[in-house]
Amino acid sequence: MRHVLSALVQNQPGVLAHVSGMLASRGFNIDSLAVGPTEVDEFSRMTVVVHGDESTMVQVRRQLEKIVTVVEVKDISSEAFVERDLTLIRVSACAEKRGELRQLVEVFRAKIVDVGPSSLMIEISGTEEKIRSFIDLMKPYGILELARTGRIAMVRAVEGDCDSPELERDRPGH
């Protein structure tokens, strides 16, 4: 099962190395790990996506909590949360394909951020599922380069909001 762990860590040199080293040396299977600043200078937020059964998850979590610079760990998988991943894709795009590509970009609420003589750079953010389907659609055109931030996540304020089309407008078709 896929779990999303959200960890608040002290913003100090070496914390990322410590966390990733611990995960690697204990053989935990990591899907994605993203880190960045929070609203408080002192702390950073790490989002770790891990695959494993319940007991593996408990171990990952407790091993994370044991690291002195890790302040708090939450497994937010069971809660309603918003999950995002920012991806940049460069696809080859000859003149006749550009119209098609532009339409797909619109459907997915992505953005064309750079235009070259024979390629486009597209920015897309959203859930894992959405990004995966977009990447699949881009494959036939020829993906020249791809970069992803890894997933970040945050728990919603109120349960049940997740289906509101006003708030969740990033799925294709919405």
Add this chain to the structure above:
Amino acid sequence: MSTCSEPVLGCDLLVDCMIREGVEVVFAYPGGASMPIHQALTRRSKDLRTILPRFEQGGGFAAEGYARATGKVGVCIATSGPGATNFTTCLADAKMDSTPIVAITGQVPTKVIGTDAFQETPIVEIARPITKHHFLVQHTEDIPRVVKEAFYIAQSGRPGPVLIDVPKDLQNRRIVPDYDPAMNLPGYNPDKHASSAELDRVIEMVKQAKRPVIYAGGGVVSSDASAALKKFAISLGIPVTTTLQGIGCFPGEHYLSLHMLGMHGTVYANYAVDAADLLLAWGVRFDDRVTGKIDEFCKHGKIVHIDIDSSELNKNKPACLAIQSDIRYAIDELNTRVEAEPFKLQLEDWHRQIDEWRTSEPLKYDLPEGAILPQHAIKEMWELLKERGELDRTVVATGVGQHQMWAAQYWKFNEPRLWLTSGGLGSMGYGLPAAMGAQSAHPDKIVIDIDGDGSFLMNIQELATIHTENLPVKVLLLNNQHLGMVVQWEDRFYESNRGHTYLGDGNDKPPYPDFVKMAESFGVQSKSIRDPRDLRSSLEEMIDYDGPYVLNVMVPHQEHVLPMIPSGQTVRDIIKT
């Protein structure tokens, strides 16, 4: 002592902060990047003893021995680069055995960090997974906070090693320090206590038990819970078996003691755990050397696992009831409950069953004629000290291997903190330096390093330290000219094919090396024996000698440590002969 308004050097500040933490002795080997610290140590030599080991690893193990014998934080200091990397085994060892030490390393000056400067090693990066925590000091002003945090982290919660890496330029900077800074550890909360409901549940389970066993480990020793454990076990009549690191947390000579369990534990301890309907697993971590095949371990019993470290709960073995708690708090609270509402357990049948096992399957060896058996030498030493009433003031350290297991089996400890051994990591060479650390803390106690010739040779340079520092450590060297434990496995699993396990110079040559000559060259009194008739008198001579002593006892290498549950197997596969 400096007042708050005077500027001081970073190195003096570091030493001052250690003294403020109650440090009385450090094991420190100097080098380029730690010279200012050593200069500062000379300025405070009245308040803080500096012992110069002859190898940084010796200093690290000495700090561990000091810590395990006292319960206080042991401190070792080295320079950057190779000095620092020589600490890695000690840090890993202290991590595995939850020993509180603070290791301080000099680092190259801040401006050249990352340039592959002379003797530069990123020791914090290396030490990350083998320390409880680690600091690379960034500003001289941070020294008091870092030292305070390091000592707090090392000895609170589940104890462990903390590394402080101090660049040389910060040691040489002069600042006006704040001696009492606030700690900044928002993610560290080591005070864990079982809830009232959890403890009530334990009592309920104990009341229903017909075949309860306590499986007690190093956590009981490190949280000073031995007295509480003794009270609980004796008041209810529950038998106690201990792990290698738990040895001494329950009196080995008490009727309820089943002694050590696991791979080389007693048959009766392993049978009892196998037959138990309730296993009180306290301050333990279900190590593979204890459990063997994990699914079969205590298969029919309910397990109550209490440990301060939540990551140990349900890690190797699922528990029926898993409680995160300081073990002393938990046992004290259980005792309070038993006292408030006393009850008796009907354990006569259980005790009778255990008595049968104990009688039919005792630890035993056959005494051959003309040779000293290593087990026998250990037992003789123990009996001599028991007759003299010295047992409770005798500390025993060991190396790693057969001699270590025999010491664990045949030396009955009645008090905690008298047994120093490398369990989790199994570091050969631990014995002599650990003994030296313990002796520095307890100059009046008898400190014996029971060692093998392989382990002893790994840190033999510390003979120089015990001589020059007047540390009267006694070495009972069980010399079989082999790596005995590996030889035993070769005999059992590799058709006795010797894979570089012979340490001698050839069968037609005298024993090698000549440990007596070597000891003498270090100025340490020494003697070699081979005849059983010389054993008792030589042991007496060693104990009575005023100063360090190496007694080289030549023993046969054919002996095996028994009983033995082969790795990954079960109590039903136990080898008894």
